[in-house]
Amino acid sequence: MKNLGLVILIEDFIPEWIEWSKKAGIATLGLHKIAIPGSDSVSDLLRQLDNDKRSLISRFQDNAISIQYELHALEWLLPRSLFSDKPKLFREKEGKRNNDLNCCVSNSEALEIISQNSYTLAKLLKQESFDYFFWTDDAFDGFCECDMCSSLSPSDQNMLIVNAMLKGVRAYNSKARMSYLAYASALQVPTVKPDDGVFLEFAPMDRNHFKPITDQNEEKSQNYVSLLKELLKIFPSCDSQILEYWYDIALYSGYKYPPVKAPLSIDIISADAGFYTSLGIDTIKSFASYISSEYCKLHGEPPLDEFNNVFKNINSKS
Ligand SMILES: [Zn+2]
Numbered sequence: 665m666k667n668l669g670l671v672i673l674i675e676d677f678i679p680e681w682i683e684w685s686k687k688a689g690i691a692t693l694g695l696h697k698i699a700i701p702g703s704d705s706v707s708d709l710l711r712q713l714d715n716d717k718r719s720l721i722s723r724f725q726d727n728a729i730s731i732q733y734e735l736h737a738l739e740w741l742l743p744r745s746l747f748s749d750k751p752k753l754f755r756e757k758e759g760k761r762n763n764d765l766n767c768c769v770s771n772s773e774a775l776e777i778i779s780q781n782s783y784t785l786a787k788l789l790k791q792e793s794f795d796y797f798f799w800t801d802d803a804f805d806g807f808c809e810c811d812m813c814s815s816l817s818p819s820d821q822n823m824l825i826v827n828a829m830l831k832g833v834r835a836y837n838s839k840a841r842m843s844y845l846a847y848a849s850a851l852q853v854p855t856v857k858p859d860d861g862v863f864l865e866f867a868p869m870d871r872n873h874f875k876p877i878t879d880q881n882e883e884k885s886q887n888y889v890s891l892l893k894e895l896l897k898i899f900p901s902c903d904s905q906i907l908e909y910w911y912d913i914a915l916y917s918g919y920k921y922p923p924v925k926a927p928l929s930i931d932i933i934s935a936d937a938g939f940y941t942s943l944g945i946d947t948i949k950s951f952a953s954y955i956s957s958e959y960c961k962l963h964g965e966p967p968l969d970e971f972n973n974v975f976k977n978i979n980s981k982s
Contacts, residue, residue: 666941666975669949670968671696671734671907673914674709676956677717684955684965685729689972692730692793694949698914699736699802701765706740709733710788725792733789734797734843734907738825741781741798742767742774753777755808765801769821770812775828782832786840797843797865798829804849819846819854827859834861843905846895851887853894864899866892867907869915873928876935892943901944908936911966912951913959923954925963934974941978948975 671694672681685693699705713721721731747754747763753774754763767774782798800806800822807813807821816824823844830842843865844858868888871877877885896904909915910933913923940948955966 666979667691667947668971668975669694669905669947670911670952670971671949672951672955673698673953674712674717676954677720678956679720679723680957680960682724682727682729684968685724686727687972688952688968689975691728692732692949693724694732694734694797696734696951696953698919698953699739701739701801701803701806702744704739706735706737706785709735713789730791730793732791732793732795732797735799736802737782737785737798737829738766738778738800740785741778741829743781746777755806756810756813758809765803765806766808766821767825768808768810768813769816769824770808770810775824778825779828779832779835782829783835784832786833786836794837794839795841795843795863796829796833797845798826798833799843799845799847800825800850802848807849816856817852817854818849819852820856822850823854823856823858823862826862827856830859830861841903844899845907846891851891853891853898858899862899864895864904865907866895866904867909868892869909873909873915874932876932876939878935878939889939896943896945902946904945905947905949906940906945908948908950910936910950910971911953911955911968913954915951915953917954921954921958922962923959926955926966930970930974933970934977937974937978 668690669692674695674697697705697709744763751761754761807818826844833840841861844862845865847867871885871888872882910928916927917924
């Protein structure tokens with residue numbers, strides 16, 4: 665039996681998602697906030713939780729739907745206001761220190777601050793699930809180029825940050841686990857080892873979403889397929905997670921309203937899901953952004969029962 669999940673935007677988190685989650689067959693709903701670097705999106709999400717979302721979360725929990733958070737959190741974990749006093753906490757780009765993205769992973773104080781603030785963020789989020797998804801900044805070229813870091817690939821820098829985050833959340837909850845997100849420029853096989861409790865989350869955003877990921881004519885998809893197989897030599901497949909874009913209406917709408925109708929065919933979702941499950945991956949999720957009241961007004965209810973049916977078919981054959 666596969667674990668299914670959807671990741672929606674905090675802005676789309678409305679009571680209707682209780683029924684939609686049941687229709688989709690999911691037991692876990694992730695809340696995400698689109699994070700433009702410099703926007704302090706985590707503070708904004710925490711404000712929204714405290715204003716009016718906490719009671720809604722309880723209603724989901726009463727319906728056996730667990731809420732967790734999937735967040736580009738580095739900006740919150742290493743406040744950029746520290747730059748004026750301690751520029752070496754931050755990354756070097758073209759010979760200059762910058763507080764635009766992420767950090768210098770060779771600076772032990774930077775990792776210690778990230779670790780301590782991961783503890784604080786876990787405490788503030790108060791989620792039931794042991795799985796945490798604190799991601800680095802949402803950027804393709806966001807890592808450090810200083811003399812100490814330049815030999816470390818984006819994936820290795822990502823792993824060092826994730827290990828520091830895990831240390832912090834484990835101080836809050838000794839059973840916590842932390843996602844290592846294979847995404848954006850962190851698409852190499854890391855040589856830095858994941859600490860015990862770090863699991864793979866694979867998000868193939870740049871693939872062609874209109875062809876199955878196994879399509880032999882799609883170079884980017886083929887690269888993702890090869891990378892995933894390599895990553896599964898490091899991370900146990902049963903603990904690994906896929907984060908797909910099947911219902912990421914924001915992506916298909918160019919991140920602008922109005923939302924377009926969910927565009928993907930069930931054949932593509934079935935083919936992708938079949939491939940992922942053939943690798944032994946048990947947890948498969950998709951973004952499901954921009955699905956809210958306005959989407960329903962324009963397009964009717966989202967076809968989330970398809971998601972459930974795909975996995976019912978896979979489970980019935982396994
Ligand atoms: Zn550095």
